[in-house]
Amino acid sequence: MKKVIVPLEDRSYDILIGPHLLAETLSNALQGSYGKVIVISDETVWQLHGTALESSLNAASITFNTVLVPAGEKSKSLSELEKILNFFAGNGLGRDGLVIAFGGGVIGDLAGFAASIWMRGVRYIQIPTTLLAMVDSSVGGKTAVNLNAGKNLVGTFWQPSLVIADTSLLKTLPEREWRCGLSEMIKYGALFSPSLFEELASMENTDRLPELIEICCYLKSDTVQADERDNGQRMLLNYGHTFGHAVEKLGDFEQFNHGEAVAIGMMLAATVGERIGITKLESNCKSQLEKVLTAHGLPINCPFSANEMLQAMMMDKKAHDGGIELILLEDIGKASIVWKSAAELQALLIEVLGNE
Ligand SMILES: NC(=O)c1ccc[n+]([C@@H]2O[C@H](COP(=O)([O-])OP(=O)(O)OC[C@H]3O[C@@H](n4cnc5c(N)ncnc54)[C@H](O)[C@@H]3O)[C@@H](O)[C@H]2O)c1
Ligand SMILES: [Zn+2]
Known part of the structure; x- marks a missing residue:
């Protein structure tokens, strides 16, 4: 145990x-x-x-x-x-x-x-x-x-x-729910641990599942200890979620389950991060994420338009002062929190998703 x-x-x-x-x-x-x-x-x-x-x-x-x-x-x-x-x-x-x-x-x-x-x-x-x-x-x-x-x-x-x-x-546990949990585990790897990320990318069986759950719980425990009330560092755990919650909502909570929406959200965050230069191009974050998410059967493409996403995102609890905190990766294992105004976010979403 x-x-x-x-x-x-x-x-x-x-x-x-x-x-x-x-x-x-x-x-x-x-x-x-x-x-x-x-x-x-x-x-x-x-x-x-x-x-x-x-x-x-x-x-x-x-x-x-x-x-x-x-x-x-x-x-x-x-x-x-x-x-x-x-x-x-x-x-x-x-x-x-x-x-x-x-x-x-x-x-x-x-x-x-x-x-x-x-x-x-x-x-x-x-x-x-x-x-x-x-x-x-x-x-x-x-x-x-x-x-x-x-x-x-x-x-x-x-x-x-x-x-x-x-x-x-x-x-x-049904396959789809299993993937949903893997998506959150990939999130921990992307945020805090290149070695966990790498292990999940090549995971073929579940022999080491208790160890991997332990690592995730340790990473969450550490974050919660540092910021129990979610005013600072705990916000990092929302990586993929600010975009993901919008995807979940726009799909009426049926088209995508939570982990699927988070997978799409992580990809969007990596794409936006690259556009504004926070996510280092040489780190290959986006292609690494794409590889691990698709290996586990998770979706990576957002089917909603920039304006639909913007509207849904501005309802998020992380929205304030006419803008929103985005959690963006600098590299696998390192993230930062960046505030963007609604207008800046709209321009970025239009670049990334189009405005149909
Ligand atoms: N409090 C937090 O910090 C936090 C963090 C992440 C997510 N959440 C919340 O968690 C919820 C999602 O959790 P979830 O994905 O576990 O959803 P869930 O509780 O709805 O479970 C998913 C489905 O799996 C079934 N199920 C559960 N255990 C099973 C098992 N052992 N075998 C077969 N079927 C089983 C359930 O009946 C359900 O149909 C969301 O509401 C989300 O907001 C909370
Ligand atoms: Zn989640």
């Missing part, structure tokens, strides 16, 4: 990574006195893996209640949140209670948000079941739901008390 610590003083916690971890780690983690335990999951995850979690909790003599939401991004909504909070009320979850988020990033964000606002905050454990959630969303304490006006507009910072990444749960 691998362990990464997220060192945040009194909010520090462990990320445990490896196969077949659930039973052992849960019984250790849940020793001691807890009030009510409530598991939040989605219908798909519960059908596939509910029994594994149930038997681990039973083996630790933990009684619990389960609330399920439909699978998919639409469940990150105020209406599902309200159902969950009513479930907490109906089941007498007290301040000494514990919430377990068992699912992908949707469940982690939703359950984490519910835990953070219930009675002004109860403890929660993240048990991520997608690769994306293991390397990204379960770590760092950002919780949220979406509004029609945009993604993640309502949320909190609320750190989990433990993350258990049991890689055996990934056996049932």
Whole structure:
């Protein structure tokens, strides 16, 4: 079993990574006195893996209640949140209670948000079941739901008390979701680690998956420790996301899933970075990215026009003062944050995408 610590003083916690971890780690983690335990999951995850979690909790003599939401991004909504909070009320979850988020990033964000606002905050454990959630969303304490006006507009910072990444749960993950997680892993490599980037480019099997997840969690933990509230360095993790969120939104959250949109976003950021001279041409960032993304079946071309992208991007949380912070690579392993006015961004997007 691998362990990464997220060192945040009194909010520090462990990320445990490896196969077949659930039973052992849960019984250790849940020793001691807890009030009510409530598991939040989605219908798909519960059908596939509910029994594994149930038997681990039973083996630790933990009684619990389960609330399920439909699978998919639409469940990150105020209406599902309200159902969950009513479930907490109906089941007498007290301040000494514990919430377990068992699912992908949707469940982690939703359950984490519910835990953070219930009675002004109860403890929660993240048990991520997608690769994306293991390397990204379960770590760092950002919780949220979406509004029609945009993604993640309502949320909190609320750190989990433990993350258990049991890689055996990934056996049932559909190919497309697998790629989505790889896209985020490629992001970490591009931002911080040429060696991770290189390993992902030539990855042929998943033997080293726990090690690679560990590296990503370590990189995220480091960034979160330096800037828990996302005012500086943590913004780097948005590489590919400022463009990617716009792609996701313009595709109505159906045409592209998150990781696919981020892949397109990383390519756009590299192209824009080259145009303004931040991304060194001799570093071959763009062609290296193209190679690794296509090797994993991820899309690289943006089908939307400059003006569509501009409008969607200016709704981003990183937009301010009539412009937006762009995360651009200088080289593989080194990124910087560059502010561009809306007019400058428009001109760049027109150059890169055309204005149809
Ligand atoms: N909080 C953060 O820091 C952070 C970071 C990145 C992403 N996110 C959020 O995470 C969400 C995306 O997460 P996601 O990609 O995990 O999506 P998801 O939770 O919707 O999971 C994707 C799909 O995979 C299914 N699934 C989950 N585990 C499975 C398994 N083991 N086997 C088979 N199917 C399984 C789910 O039912 C769902 O249909 C987005 O809402 C995004 O905004 C949050
Ligand atoms: Zn992401």
